[in-house]
Amino acid sequence: MTFVADSDAWGGAEVHLTHHLRRAAGLGWTASLVAAEPVAARLAPVVPPAGGLAVVPVARHAAGAPAVRAALAASRPDVVAVNLVDPASNAAVVEAALAVAPAVGTLHLGGDTGRPGLAALYTRLAAVLTPSSDIAARVSADLGLPAGQVRVVPNGVDVPSDPAGPAGHRVPRVGALGRLTAQKGFDVLLEAVGRLVAAGTPLALVVGGEGRDGAALRAAAAGLPVTFTGFVEDVRGFLAALDVFVVSSRVEAGPLVLLEAMAEGLPCVSTDVGDVAVRLGGDVVVVPTEDAGALAAALGGLLADPARRADLARRARARAVADLDADLMVRRTFAVLARAAGVPAGGAGKGPGRDSRRAGHRGPAT
Known part of the structure; x- marks a missing residue:
């Protein structure tokens, strides 16, 4: 298989991809990667040596992705797994993948589904995967994709x-x-922290990451007990220094960093994004999106109640151990990829010869 990462910055979608790359060989697959230049260096260490890495320009929002198509053709995959940020922005890469082999897309955000031709393009994918049942329902309805x-x-x-x-x-x-x-x-989140500080609640906020809004956020945090660390290489080390973890997102499918915090046994507060409330609501404090007052109240309640924090931490860890392990996610993904490639679920190496499979695929006419 060949994975495609068409991203302009590192985030949860790229972390999601690392889990699959690291486990591919153990499940019988030879995995290679075609990665956009901004994320290629950070993905390189987890690319299996037997597969290989091709670095290409970012194709998001572009009309075509010739470099991606050429790299995919050179890898001669039985199936392509495209890591999609949102439906419309990576359309050129989907087109390139479909020209080479059967393709499966993993959709991390809902986004714009109104782009002309998008429904016809997505219908040609062997499958569309997403961590969120809400995104699955909306994409199915908006693009008219077949059941299943x-x-x-x-x-x-x-x-x-x-x-x-x-x-x-x-x-x-x-x-x-x-x-x-x-x-x-x-x-x-900064507005919520401002409210807590004004109310006399002792706390310190640490924000990890980098991005285009960094300067504006640092300016908004002036006078507050807030530290910005920049890009975090060691996520476990970052989480180990915390007492509470918070997700304040407006939109997510299934925030991986929230699951990582739960796995470390941290009490967590999250906005109601993706499947958080349905899947994790009993073990995470869930608040509405874009509601600084509700977020401040939730954080303030936890900070004032050490016993509740300890109980929530135990429950978060127990949930992570029970059903948040990446092994299950990866096995489910590879089972779909195997069906798309026409090989047994154990991997491409156990199916019919590569040439017979490739000969059976027909890309679009050119």
Whole structure:
């Protein structure tokens, strides 16, 4: 198989991809990667040596993706797995993948489904995967995809055997991690922290990540107990220094960093995005999106109640151990890829010869 990462910045979609690349060989697959230049270097260490890495220009929002198509053709895959940010922005890469082999797309955000020709393009995919049942329903309805073509594969993460748990700072340390963009709602989080500080609640906020809104967010945080760390290479180390974790996003499918925080045994607060409320609501404090007052109230309640924080931390860890492990996510994804390639679920190496499979695929006329 060949994975495609057409992203202009590092985030949860790229972390999702690393889990699949690292596990491919163990499930019988030879995996290669075609990656856009901005994320290629960080993905390179997890590309299996037997597969290989091709670095190409970003094709998001472009009319075509000739470099992606050429790299895919050179890898001669049995199936292509396209890591999609949202339906419209990666359309050129989907077109390139379909010209080479059967393709499956993993959709991490709902986004714009109104682009002309998008429905016809997505109908040609062997399957569309997404971590969110809400996104699955909307994409199916908006694009008129056949029943069963869109499938929900819940996100998963590496669940450590040695969770760090809450750090135990005298002044509780709240953390958030993600791209510094409007999608992540850090402006709402800063407003919530401002309200808590005004009410006399002791806390410190640590925000990890980088992005185009970094300067504006730092300016908005002036005078507040907020630290911006920049890009976080060691996520486990970042989480180990926290007492509470918060997701303030406006839009998500299934925030991986929330699952990572739960796996470390941190009490968590999240906005009601994706499937968070349905899948995790019993073990995470869930608040409405874009509601600084509700977010401040939720954080303030936890910060004032150490016993409740400890209970929520235990429940978060237990949920992670029970059903948030990435192994299950990856096995489900590869089962879909195997069906698309026409090989047994154990991997391409166990099916018929590569040439017979490739000869059976017909890309669009050129």
